[in-house]
Amino acid sequence: MCIGISEGHPSKQRQESDPGGCGSCGLQPLPAPAVGPDSNFTTAFDCRRPIQEWEVPYLKALGQELRALRLEAGITQEALAVSTGLSSRSLRRLERGERRTRYTTLARLSVRLSHSSSPERARDLLDRLLTIAGPALAPESQYAERLDMRRERRARRQRDRWVSLHRVEIGPSMGGYGFERHTRSQRPGAGRVATKTYEVLRGPDGYRSKWTVADQFSTTSVPPNDRLLVQLLYDAWRS
Incomplete structure (x- = not known):
């Protein structure tokens, strides 16, 4: 069963005879993920699935922790989103526990919320957030390098704006x-x-x-x- 397809793809949930991948899109098929915290996200396509019931406690706890850290630092959602390369909407959904997040995103948030230039303190905070996220942490995007370049361009435009x-x-x-x-x-x-x-x-x-x-x-x-x-x-x- 080919379910490793992004939402809305016409061949989602389609039985594929070709074991090498989906004949319509060329994506590698994924095994149906187990329901429970022992399931593993292996590709970015898998993390596009609707949030499952077992993930909700992890995501809610992570969102509450991010919100508490932000308020403790006295930073608005808009300011935190700009400084970490996120959109305000994405950050709001993170704090409400309605969105998965990745290791690299938590790393950027940790640096901004650690109140210090010390790498050790940021690392400790990152470890704490990763522990809270647990198995609900999303996999890294296969386009991570492209996304980093996009963030750099956005930051450069922000610096150069009039x-x-x-x-x-x-x-x-x-x-x-x-x-x-x-x-x-x-x-x-x-x-x-x-x-x-x-x-x-x-x-x-x-x-x-x-x-x-x-x-x-x-x-x-x-x-x-x-x-x-x-x-x-x-x-x-x-x-």
């Missing part, structure tokens, strides 16, 4: 008109800083005019009856 800061200075206002100075700074992880400063004139009925500090301010777009007032406000603003 951080935008927006500061607004409110100037004088009168007669429904008011000035503002906006400063936007964008900083990528590489350390470069790009700063842009511009000024805005806001007026009644949603009127808005924008120009950079290097440009010459002009009241030509302001209604004629309000130009003198706006010019006086601007002179006071720049003085």
